[in-house]
Amino acid sequence: MKVRKLTVDDLNDIMTLQTLVYEDLQNKMILETIDEPEFTEMIEQGFIIGVFEEEDLKAIRAMYIPPIDDPEHLAEDGGIKDREEVIYSEISFIHPDCRGQGLQTKLGRQLVERVQADGRFKHILTTVLPTNIPSLKDKFRLGFKIVNTRIMYGGKYRHVMQLNLNEPLEAAGEKKTVDYKNIEWMLDHGKDYIGFDFDGENIDYYLK
Numbered sequence: 216m217k218v219r220k221l222t223v224d225d226l227n228d229i230m231t232l233q234t235l236v237y238e239d240l241q242n243k244m245i246l247e248t249i250d251e252p253e254f255t256e257m258i259e260q261g262f263i264i265g266v267f268e269e270e271d272l273k274a275i276r277a278m279y280i281p282p283i284d285d286p287e288h289l290a291e292d293g294g295i296k297d298r299e300e301v302i303y304s305e306i307s308f309i310h311p312d313c314r315g316q317g318l319q320t321k322l323g324r325q326l327v328e329r330v331q332a333d334g335r336f337k338h339i340l341t342t343v344l345p346t347n348i349p350s351l352k353d354k355f356r357l358g359f360k361i362v363n364t365r366i367m368y369g370g371k372y373r374h375v376m377q378l379n380l381n382e383p384l385e386a387a388g389e390k391k392t393v394d395y396k397n398i399e400w401m402l403d404h405g406k407d408y409i410g411f412d413f414d415g416e417n418i419d420y421y422l423k
């Protein structure tokens with residue numbers, strides 16, 4: 216398997232793989248698909264990498280520099296004032312035949328290194344469907360913390376997760392261990408706590 220940066224020449228393969236992954240999903244809520252113009256923009260921004268087996272694209276992962284005036288910008292969730300310091304961890308998908316090797320996180324580590332080397336950004340933000348266990352594990356393993364849980368994208372539950380590249384997020388207040396499926400608690404209290412760890416069942420929250 217070979218990992219490399221993706222270019223416009225890979226666009227058709229990216230769209231084909233995304234369709235294959237989406238159609239294979241039992242729960243379509245898991246993946247917010249991305250259209251061709253958006254992938255083109257991410258390719259131009261340069262934070263999109265893919266895994267190839269021979270010449271076949273098997274997995275992709277991308278970060279995205281959001282427009283500063285995006286009405287759904289995630290900076291507020293993390294109390295970040297300067298939106299220019301923010302990049303999003305946007306999308307990953309892996310061919311069903313290539314799962315089970317932690318590829319999402321391996322690609323994530325490479326992209327975080329690229330973002331760090333770029334030097335323009337201090338925070339990586341992302342949203343995660345609370346029941347998407349592999350994605351939740353992936354984000355915690357990369358060092359992301361849950362800074363808020365809310366309803367977005369016209370009615371879907373999402374954690375907002377944040378990775379600070381310079382100073383790690385800290386919260387030393389009262390600890391609360393919450394079942395990862397207890398969305399009600401998270402919607403009510405998530406703003407006041409930071410979710411620090413996930414053991415596959417429970418998330419450890421600390422008061423900000």
Ligand SMILES: CC(C)(COP(=O)(O)OP(=O)(O)OC[C@H]1O[C@@H](n2cnc3c(N)ncnc32)[C@H](O)[C@@H]1OP(=O)(O)O)[C@@H](O)C(=O)NCCC(=O)NCCS
Pocket residue numbers: 236245246247305306307308309310313314315316317318319320347348349350352
């Ligand atoms: C999410 C995705 C990229 C992860 O693929 P992957 O890197 O191969 O993940 P793995 O299969 O190695 O699993 C990672 C961990 O999640 C766990 N996991 C995977 N599927 C699971 C499930 N359905 N339920 C519970 N745990 C699960 C694995 O056991 C593993 O845990 P471990 O490392 O503690 O043993 C892949 O499943 C995918 O393409 N899904 C569809 C698209 C998607 O959801 N993208 C993310 C949102 S943009």
